[in-house]
Amino acid sequence: MSYIYDILLAFSMTYAKTAAFTDEQQQLARIAKALAHPARVAIIQLLASKQTCISGDIAAELPLSRTTVFQHLQELKALDLIRGEIDGLTVCYCLNTDLLRQVQQQFTAFFLEATANPACGPDTTCAC
Amino acid sequence: MSYIYDILLAFSMTYAKTAAFTDEQQQLARIAKALAHPARVAIIQLLASKQTCISGDIAAELPLSRTTVFQHLQELKALDLIRGEIDGLTVCYCLNTDLLRQVQQQFTAFFLEATANPACGPDTTCAC
DNA sequence: ATACTATGACGCATGTTTACGACATAGCAA
DNA sequence: TTGCTATGTCGTAAACATGCGTCATAGTAT
Numbered sequence: 001m002s003y004i005y006d007i008l009l010a011f012s013m014t015y016a017k018t019a020a021f022t023d024e025q026q027q028l029a030r031i032a033k034a035l036a037h038p039a040r041v042a043i044i045q046l047l048a049s050k051q052t053c054i055s056g057d058i059a060a061e062l063p064l065s066r067t068t069v070f071q072h073l074q075e076l077k078a079l080d081l082i083r084g085e086i087d088g089l090t091v092c093y094c095l096n097t098d099l100l101r102q103v104q105q106q107f108t109a110f111f112l113e114a115t116a117n118p119a120c121g122p123d124t125t126c127a128c
Numbered sequence: 129m130s131y132i133y134d135i136l137l138a139f140s141m142t143y144a145k146t147a148a149f150t151d152e153q154q155q156l157a158r159i160a161k162a163l164a165h166p167a168r169v170a171i172i173q174l175l176a177s178k179q180t181c182i183s184g185d186i187a188a189e190l191p192l193s194r195t196t197v198f199q200h201l202q203e204l205k206a207l208d209l210i211r212g213e214i215d216g217l218t219v220c221y222c223l224n225t226d227l228l229r230q231v232q233q234q235f236t237a238f239f240l241e242a243t244a245n246p247a248c249g250p251d252t253t254c255a256c
Numbered sequence: 257a258t259a260c261t262a263t264g265a266c267g268c269a270t271g272t273t274t275a276c277g278a279c280a281t282a283g284c285a286a
Numbered sequence: 287t288t289g290c291t292a293t294g295t296c297g298t299a300a301a302c303a304t305g306c307g308t309c310a311t312a313g314t315a316t
Contacts, residue, residue, distance in 0.1 A: 183292080183293090184293065184294090185292090194292095194293090195294090195295095198293080198294070198295095202294095214293085216292095217291070217292050218292065218293085219292080219293065
């Protein structure tokens, strides 16, 4: 019993237990992770504020090196939150507003669920 | 000029440049980071689903060790997203719904800003 | 062709997160 | 007291994130 259990356990060690969470939870966490750095929040706000897509001089507007900004751009791009099209020497990055709207709904649903009940208080069994 | 610049730069190296982003951006990123792991999303959903606050047997409902779950609880607690009150042998954890509502508004505002414009398309200078 | 510029790829150093076992503590109950 | 149970603390290993300098590539212009 414990032998087989140990073998099964071995396969699910270290970072792999994540697979046991629901797709919904993992999806939300993945997007949240993309927003979990001020630089990436700033990049999205920057792209949102420009009518036309701006190129890699995004780096010029942030207090980070071009290399680092590029890395953040890649991360957002990997989740398809932003798109990048090469146009000659420059690259035009822009928001994927369709996906952002979907994501917005996921977050809205999550927060609705989380704030639905008044949680603990004088009317519940405990009083946090 | 470049001498003083270098000194100033030295104070803001490595992870400290974060200070150059707005409070708003940092706050959003901080909360997003708290939601950036499926376990923490699951914990919040779990607490939301229970009428009464449940104790540390949260761990029993998640595919993680008690120690690891405790660590995630601490992280959420550090941001005051959840509260924990000791009641004899057990601890009652519960959501801080007031704060969650504030956070909800921050995210709503961010996504509104991000999805306001149709971004790139046939009507803009580039066509991502 | 040559030089210039905007991008992107690579590698490395440092710090942070995640996960867990082993130990410590503190209430409760026999 | 003694043992049991629910919590919390510590140390540690592995993975991941962050930041940047350096080099490679590929358009553009002279």
